[in-house]
Amino acid sequence: MRVPEFHTFTLAAAIEVLEREYDTHDRLDTLIFGWGCLDYIGGSTIKRKLLELARVAEKLHVTARTASGDVPLQRAIVEEAVKVPEYHRYDPAWLKLTAGLRFDGFEIVSDRVPDPSGRQSIFDNGPREIKVAVLRRMLPDDLPGLDFREAESEVDNLLLKHKLTVAAGHLNQATSAFQRGDWAASNAQLRTFYQDLLDRIAVKLGCDESEPDFKKRDYLASEGSGPFLLAHYNEWENDRGKPAFVLGLWARLHPEGSHPGLSEEDDCTFRLQVTLITARLFLRRLDQRISAQ
Missing domain, CATH: 1.20.120 (Four Helix Bundle (Hemerythrin (Met), subunit A))
Incomplete structure (x- = not known):
């Protein structure tokens, strides 16, 4: 049986990061609904909902629909945490997340992608680009002995x-x-x-x-x-x-x-x-x- 991409330590740190970012039930519920997981989630607090989300990701192995396509819910959670604004990256939870990702064989890098709003660049009349944080494997994932x-x-x-x-x-x-x-x-x-x-x-x-x-x-x-x-x-x-x-x-x-x-x-x-x-x-x-x- 293949080991999950992310250790529970990493997943817990991602949940802590998201707790800082998703500070209202409406915002969090919209995210969970978009992933197709709202029926799995209960709880009266934001933290409890996020913990339930992590439990579902770890135990039920469901997939989530994201802009990158259908991915395991674990990865959706971690990728969402990686995208939080810069001001959250001074939090101890962010340090735990990056350390956990390193141990899982990932690093966070900056990439430039087309602006989802469709706005045009003021410099070359092409689509405007924005900088986003993305996960990148540190080593190939299909070579034996490197996990x-x-x-x-x-x-x-x-x-x-x-x-x-x-x-x-x-x-x-x-x-x-x-x-x-x-x-x-x-x-x-x-x-x-x-x-x-x-x-x-x-x-x-x-x-x-x-x-x-x-x-x-x-x-x-x-x-x-x-x-x-x-x-x-x-x-x-x-x-x-x-x-x-x-x-x-x-x-x-x-x-x-x-x-x-x-x-x-x-x-x-x-x-x-x-x-x-x-x-x-x-x-x-x-x-x-x-x-x-």
Whole structure:
């Protein structure tokens, strides 16, 4: 069964954003009626109606008629929230929405479209254009292994299966910090998660627990562990002098100094995504090694 496009965290944040924008029952009811969902919705308050709308989107998997055609109600809700005026984008709910969308594999970009009113441009006699916010996938949606929520779920399950509780705790704190927009805290927990994961894997494969961290990583590339890290994939140092992925990622998670002009959110998103995909690869390999014993 395919994972829904948007996590419940993202959907809840979208509902919070819409609660600020749709401040009368008439406006909200018109929106819901246009989506063909009015018969599903009850409640005496705007917030209750929006929560009912989210419940219908998640549980009943209905579609909504929008200007873009028929789309899942979840997407209609999120796309409507993304279109709110600029003054709503200083609200904490907007920060949660953008963080949730990043984790779902989407970003918000500006696009220019013809003015729905049909007004003409005063500059070139063509149709007037307006700027709107739209969703864009960060990565192709038809390539296997790139859904980061699926990656997180599999990583969580494998951490639990192999009793890597400390690493699991650091990952949970990293994703929680990411969702509330605390980029520095998320980055710090990701570094610690990556380090503890490699250390625990080394111990599970026979390394002495008292060895320092760098010795544990060396052990993962030695015959004693299989080796677990593969030189021919350039995961570890080899006699050809090529860069090593494991240490390269370690360095990328531990940059020094400031980086003017780089978005903290973009950087944190990248770190979270690449760490999840890497952790999934190594945990799958650990699982296969232990299962074969």
